[in-house]
Amino acid sequence: MKLSLTGKTAVVCGASQGLGLASARELALLGASCILLARNEKLLETAVASLDTSQGQQHNYYVADFSEPAKVKATIQAIVDDQFVHILVNNSGGPSSGPILAAEGGAFLKAFEMHVVCNQLLTQAVVPGMKATGYGRIIQIISTSVKVPIKNLGVSNTIRAAVANWAKTMANELAPFGITVNNVLPGAMTTDRLKSLFKATGEARGVPEETIAEEWRQEIPMQRFGDPSEFGAAVAFLASPAAGYITGINLPVDGGKTPSL
Ligand SMILES: NC(=O)c1ccc[n+]([C@@H]2O[C@H](COP(=O)([O-])OP(=O)(O)OC[C@H]3O[C@@H](n4cnc5c(N)ncnc54)[C@H](OP(=O)(O)O)[C@@H]3O)[C@@H](O)[C@H]2O)c1
Known part of the structure; x- marks a missing residue:
């Protein structure tokens, strides 16, 4: 099974800590060079320093706030002007919790910008390079609420469904180019x-x-x-050459919690 990502570059969003960082760690262990995006520069510095470099990988970070899509667009443009990106992991902070009836309209708009608009802008920027190099993996970190809505996460449940449908549509459009688009759904990871x-x-x-x-x-x-590394391993597998015929799926990593297929 070909898992090696040597020579590949991955942009991993929301990667100063948590599941984004765990994904970057596993991608780096397979040989990828990682570019981390998030807001907290101190954490980003520490995160970059924690990634494997034993295969000559070179890691880097950019400070980016996903509540400002225009700035995210400028950041990803600067990245792709400099190098090809073979792997994109779309991820950002989760929306506030609470019952849906109590949610303000603005909370939906903010979450939509962070999770759908930013995914779109990032994807638009990296796809030309993926087509040119013949290698493309686009992976969303979403939630098992894509399959079964979770109590007290009204805004999140709504936006996660939008991201999943965005991704499936993108998967169909990019499949002829061999670029895969998949979602990994965390259950309860520490x-x-x-x-x-x-x-x-x-x-x-x-x-x-x-x-x-x-x-x-x-x-x-x-x-x-779940341990974050168990989640990162699923992301890294989907990013690998071995997963080349898997596209348009939702993969729960949840210890069996989701009560549906
Ligand atoms: N952990 C779970 O069990 C679980 C379950 C279901 C779904 N999820 C979802 O999976 C995603 C990742 O979860 P996690 O557990 O890794 O969360 P986390 O530990 O809170 O980490 C979130 C990451 O996103 C970044 N981030 C937050 N807001 C941002 C913004 N405005 N712009 C750019 N980056 C931002 C954070 O970095 P900075 O603060 O440095 O920006 C951090 O690196 C979230 O959407 C979460 O809701 C997680």
């Missing part, structure tokens, strides 16, 4: 996002966050939360 959801849900119900964590753990058939 990152800051998960901790913030325990806290917000606990506050909403008036119970300690530890109680929420335990309730959620028991809902997972594997009876444990």
Whole structure:
């Protein structure tokens, strides 16, 4: 099975920590050079320094705020003016939690810009290079809410569905060029996002966050939360040559939690 990404360059978004960084780590272990995007420069510096370089990979970062799509567009343009990008991992911070009825209209617009508009601008910028080099992998980090909406995540559930449909449409358009477009759906992986959801849900119900964590753990058939590296491994596989005939799918990485096929 050909997994090597030696000589490939990956742009990984939302990669200063959490699942984006975990994905970059696994991509680097397969030999890819990674360009990390996020807002926190200090964390980005540390993240870049943590990536494998044993195969001569060269990693870099750009500070980018996905709530400012015009600036994200300028950033990705600067990147592709300089080099070919073979792998794009679309990812950003999750929308605030809460019931959908209580959500302000602006929250939907903000999340749509961060998750759909930015994906679109990034993809438009990297696809010409992918066509030119004959190698392209576009991977979205979304959520299992694409399959089954999650309680108390009204805005998120709505926007995740939009991203998944955007990706499937893009997959069909890019398939003739051998460029694959796939979504990886985290269940409950141990990152800051998960901790913030325990806290917000606990506050909403008036119970300690530890109680929420335990309730959620028991809902997972594997009876444990996922390690970010287990998520990154799925992203790295989809980015590899071995996954060349897989496109347009939603791949849950959730310990069996999603109660649907
Ligand atoms: N962890 C889970 O169990 C889980 C489950 C379902 C879905 N998800 C979703 O998967 C995605 C990644 O989750 P995670 O657990 O890795 O979250 P995380 O630990 O909170 O990390 C989020 C990453 O996105 C970046 N980011 C946040 N807002 C940004 C912005 N405006 N512009 C650019 N970058 C931004 C953050 O970096 P900076 O702060 O430096 O910008 C960070 O690198 C999120 O959309 C999350 O909702 C996660």
